[in-house]
Amino acid sequence: xxxxxxxxxxxxxxxxxxxxxxxxxxxxxxxxxxxxxxxxxxxxxxxxxxxxxxxxxxxxxxxxxxxxxxxxxxxxxxxxxxxxxxxxxxxxxxxxxxxxxxxxxxxxxxxxxxxxxxxxxxxxxxxxxxxxxxxxxxxxxxxxxxxxxxxxxxxxxxxxxxxxxxxxxxxxxxxxxxxxxxxxxxxxxxxxxxxxxxxxxxxxxxxxxxxxxxxxxxxxxxxxxxxxxxxxxxxxxxxxxxxxxxxxxxxxxxxxxxxxxxxxxxxxxxx
Amino acid sequence: xxxxxxxxxxxxxxxxxxxxxxxxxxxxxxxxxxxxxxxxxxxxxxxxxxxxxxxxxxxxxxxxxxxxxxxxxxxxxxxxxxxxxxxxxxxxxxxxxxxxxxxxxxxxxxxxxxxxxxxxxxxxxxxxxxxxxxxxxxxxxxxxxxxxxxxxxxxxxxxxxxxxxxxxxxxxxxxxxxxxxxxxxxxxxxxxxxxxxxxxxxxxxxxxxxxxxxxxxxxxxxxxxxxxxxxxxxxxxxxxxxxxxxxxxxxxxxxxxxxxxxxxxxxxxxxxxxxxxxxxxxxxxxxxxxxxxxxxxxxxxxxxxxxxxxxxx
Numbered sequence: 001x002x003x004x005x006x007x008x009x010x011x012x013x014x015x016x017x018x019x020x021x022x023x024x025x026x027x028x029x030x031x032x033x034x035x036x037x038x039x040x041x042x043x044x045x046x047x048x049x050x051x052x053x054x055x056x057x058x059x060x061x062x063x064x065x066x067x068x069x070x071x072x073x074x075x076x077x078x079x080x081x082x083x084x085x086x087x088x089x090x091x092x093x094x095x096x097x098x099x100x101x102x103x104x105x106x107x108x109x110x111x112x113x114x115x116x117x118x119x120x121x122x123x124x125x126x127x128x129x130x131x132x133x134x135x136x137x138x139x140x141x142x143x144x145x146x147x148x149x150x151x152x153x154x155x156x157x158x159x160x161x162x163x164x165x166x167x168x169x170x171x172x173x174x175x176x177x178x179x180x181x182x183x184x185x186x187x188x189x190x191x192x193x194x195x196x197x198x199x200x201x202x203x204x205x206x207x208x209x210x211x212x213x214x215x216x217x218x219x220x221x222x223x224x225x226x227x228x229x230x231x232x233x234x235x236x237x238x239x240x241x242x243x244x245x246x247x248x249x250x251x252x253x254x255x256x257x258x259x260x261x262x263x264x265x266x267x268x269x270x271x
Numbered sequence: 272x273x274x275x276x277x278x279x280x281x282x283x284x285x286x287x288x289x290x291x292x293x294x295x296x297x298x299x300x301x302x303x304x305x306x307x308x309x310x311x312x313x314x315x316x317x318x319x320x321x322x323x324x325x326x327x328x329x330x331x332x333x334x335x336x337x338x339x340x341x342x343x344x345x346x347x348x349x350x351x352x353x354x355x356x357x358x359x360x361x362x363x364x365x366x367x368x369x370x371x372x373x374x375x376x377x378x379x380x381x382x383x384x385x386x387x388x389x390x391x392x393x394x395x396x397x398x399x400x401x402x403x404x405x406x407x408x409x410x411x412x413x414x415x416x417x418x419x420x421x422x423x424x425x426x427x428x429x430x431x432x433x434x435x436x437x438x439x440x441x442x443x444x445x446x447x448x449x450x451x452x453x454x455x456x457x458x459x460x461x462x463x464x465x466x467x468x469x470x471x472x473x474x475x476x477x478x479x480x481x482x483x484x485x486x487x488x489x490x491x492x493x494x495x496x497x498x499x500x501x502x503x504x505x506x507x508x509x510x511x512x513x514x515x516x517x518x519x520x521x522x523x524x525x526x527x528x529x530x531x532x533x534x535x536x537x538x539x540x541x542x543x544x545x546x547x548x549x550x551x552x553x554x555x556x557x558x559x560x561x562x563x564x565x566x567x568x569x570x571x572x573x574x575x576x577x578x579x580x581x582x583x584x
Contacts, residue, residue, distance in 0.1 A: 104370060110340065111336070111340060111365075111369060112369045113364075115360055118329075118361060121333020121334050121337065121365065122333050122334075122337035122340060122365060123337060124334050125300075125335060125341075152330055152361070155327035155329065155330035156330050156333065158324075159334060
């Protein structure tokens with residue numbers, strides 16, 4: 001299964017890369033870094049049914065780093081929420097697929113996000129409500145590491161611990177890049193694991209590009225009761241594209257036809 | 272202002288319990304201001320539906336959005352000033368943009384902050400909330416209407432801002448008056464002038480009506496408990512029938528009720544509009560009576576403004 005998930009991740013990455021390129025550019029870096037995480041969640045871990053995106057028994061997923069929308073759309077399309085061919089509408093006027101996800105436009109998106117730092121509070125509210133109903137749905141949330149600069153993330157982190165929200169599993173896309181530079185330079189959030197731990201969370205580490213590592217961490221998170229879990233997933237921004245990897249400049253951008261060819265070859269070989 | 276004023280928080284707490292009894296989906300979310308909002312009775316009765324996130328207004332709004340995302344009905348309360356400013360982006364994005372069914376309650380609204388002073392007086396909450404797409408805006412004038420509004424918004428499905436003054440008169444309307452979202456309340460059919468008011472200011476406008484009559488000014492009053500979606504027709508008809516409008520609000524005259532009325536009449540039936548309220552200034556530290564006098568929210572100022580307008584008609 002992990003090998004299969006690895007292949008799906010590669011497909012998510014190539015399809016996402018192509019969709020962003022055809023849309024005239026966009027948030028390559030942070031979309032390429034989350035392919036394995038989405039693969040594992042959408043194709044193995046989450047209890048979801050693409051034909052019933054509003055089923056009350058579903059697990060919820062919040063993409064708090066809303067600019068990762070293209071990768072999420074690809075994962076959803078491959079999972080069967082809608083045809084992959086519709087990804088050509090990414091960022092088109094009046095599209096169902098704006099780069100920053102919009103729940104009112106596309107069934108299966110749980111919360112519209114874009115301005116960073118707001119997702120974890122929404123996850124807390126969902127988890128509180130589900131717990132009060134004694135339901136066993138999980139709330140999964142994917143945050144960016146740059147996003148953790150935002151104070152609201154820590155307000156929500158305290159809330160999740162206070163209310164023992166063990167039905168929240170957060171994953172941090174720890175690629176150490178943000179718009180203006182490396183996270184360590186722009187605003188050092190390290191040590192993230194220790195911070196969350198001191199906030200009362202169960203903290204796990206994983207290789208964010210290794211589906212086996214992610215599955216193990218997610219399994220441990222699900223078995224941890226009484227406190228919320230966070231998986232700090234070590235990732236590479238722009239993963240799979242030689243000239244984008246670990247380059248904060250590729251948070252978003254446009255590529256030339258030559259770069260497009262190189263990138264696709266890179267992704268086929270490695271990604 | 273002659274009306275006896277009551278603590279609105281007692282009405283809020285009691286009504287929430289009633290609503291929570293009827294509907295098990297109602298939640299209350301607080302940010303360490305339960306003492307101001309008055310939701311303690313709800314906490315006592317439904318502890319598992321009462322959430323307190325501490326001094327964290329942005330998180331307050333986000334948590335409420337998440338509760339609403341699961342189909343439940345959260346009432347999130349903090350001081351109006353913090354709701355509209357500190358948590359503005361969360362209100363806009365996590366609630367309005369997502370169209371989550373959150374009830375945002377801004378307590379100690381307007382000049383009723385009294386001695387907490389300019390840092391706390393909410394002078395732009397109506398302007399901010401009114402400008403947000405998908406957001407309904409309600410500002411009741413007395414305790415009876417406030418209780419009806421709490422119940423009405425709990426049964427309505429829409430992001431809603433409910434302005435909650437700390438103090439309001441017990442009851443200023445006829446016994447059979449019933450609040451409905453989007454239904455404005457017209458009192459009298461005066462032909463010379465229209466007073467348009469909302470929230471706390473309506474009791475002042477109501478007191479002004481007989482005084483204006485004594486001055487031979489035949490005025491009508493339009494109380495707007497719902498600023499959005501507003502009944503535009505009632506404002507346009509007032510403009511047509513009286514040719515002059517005074518707006519009265521314990522809020523900035525920019526963007527709130529005065530702004531709303533001016534927008535409507537300038538585009539549909541231009542007449543002279545005078546706006547009474549705070550003119551490009553913050554609130555101050557003083558009791559309510561002093562502030563109402565200081566900012567000209569008095570029967571006397573309404574009369575002198577009216578006389579001037581009639582003279583220039």
